Amino acid sequence: MARPVGPPKPRHYLMCRPTYFAVEYAINPWMDPAAGVDRERALRQWEALRDLYRGLGHQVAEIMPIEGLPDMVFAANGALVVDGRVYGARFASAERTPEGPAYLDWFRTAGYTETREPKHVNEGEGDFITLDDVVLAATGFRTEAAAHLEAERFLDRPVVTLQLVDPRFYHLDTALFPLSGDRVAYYPGAFSAGSQRVLRSLYPDALIATEEDAAVLGLNAVCDGRNVVIAAEATALADRLRGLGYAVHPVELDELRKAGGGAKCCTLELRGIRP
Template sequence: MTRTARPLRLLMCRPEHFAVSYEINPWMDPARPVDVARALAQWDGLRATLEGLGHAVELVPGGPGLPDMVYTANGGLVTPEGTVGARFAHPQRAGEQELLDAWLTGAGFGPVHRPVEVNEGEGDVLPVGEHLLAGHGFRTTRAAHGELARVLGRPVTSLRLVDPRFYHLDTALTVLDDDPDHPDVAYFPGAFDEPSRAVLRELFPGALVTDEATAGVLGMNAIGDGRHVVLSPRATGYARALRERGYEPVPVDLSELLRGGGGPKCCVLVLRG
């Protein structure tokens, strides 16, 4: 099958304030010092790679005391039907909400719906063709899925995450192609309970199913544009499987940002509409 890339408009935040000063997921260890210069260089490499693939990157400024704002995917969900902001599960990230909402409003993506329920944006909600796949179990609550459906007027498919290493949906599932005519995903079954695995099998019978070796290096946290897949260089088996499927893997090293629990997808919020 011939794969066709689609240009993306992406929101990113340079990790000038990046640190691992607290622990809110299993990847974080505050006892290990962070190399901020290395994190910045790796992030700059990701941005350059995305722009080199033809994608437009816009920047939201971070702020002191907000070390996780580099993971902009968690800051909202932007769709043609409307924009839903974030309501973070942990108080350490709450300060990101105002900055992200203000940027989205100023860029013409408002009004931003401020959720009542805990909702960590595109970290847990991934549009795939006509579907809105939504994770719950660690961060975004199941109740938030109903709120999303009401606000956006779209059905939401709930998927329960059961492994704390994969605390957001985008750490366990990659949207490879969200074209409604041929949506395509890859996922790690071990991150989900059996009813959720059954839903994924029904919705995407031809999906690429990955393994522990891929998921264990956060390989599923990847950016797909219909042809290219920007992913961790450590996910070598995943890269081989993608090539066999007709995709072009594009490895980018974000090992320093992985220490905060994020990979390439965590670092971008897709601006749709």
């Protein structure tokens, strides 16, 4: 991790306002319907995240939320976009299934011509992380391994399969995030022993996070090459990032974390050719 930090790169994101956010069911260990949520607080936190992105020079588009889909705010799960190609989502749970077509409709209406409705279960950027030369893809809780091959063929990018083993980290983006196109930060305990070996081989200079930072979704973070948007509670990880030269922007998203989401969950990156 001794390499200098690169310049920030302007990004284009898609987000969904948490107009109908709620915890009405439990499909991951973070969710407790009995705990309730403060929707207005969730909205304020989401707006602060959106405005931070814009303040950092990034574009943010918004998809219209749909009543009855409380998790639609987690836009990262809606698709995977690489080189202007849109690989759609097919959700594992019945509660979220309608989100897949809703997101694909948005892309088609926006003028994206290369879209794929998937045959296999996958939850978009939740389980696919795009780097310069490879797409890291997870299985174990949500996305089927068969979707990795489907995405590889459609996107014409090599895909490396990783196995998640800790149910707290049910999506790849809760356990790993890219610092640049060839650098990552991750929590080893979220992965099988074999996948840990793969990650050590691919990223020998990775930033290794602690369980404490992972447990507050500190790795559900967004980096543009220099600026890191990270959960405010992940203080140790933030300090280490600052020590490496990154500009760290802590955000309060504890209300959305009641459904198992953080900054990255709310953020779908639109990569490549745009209509």
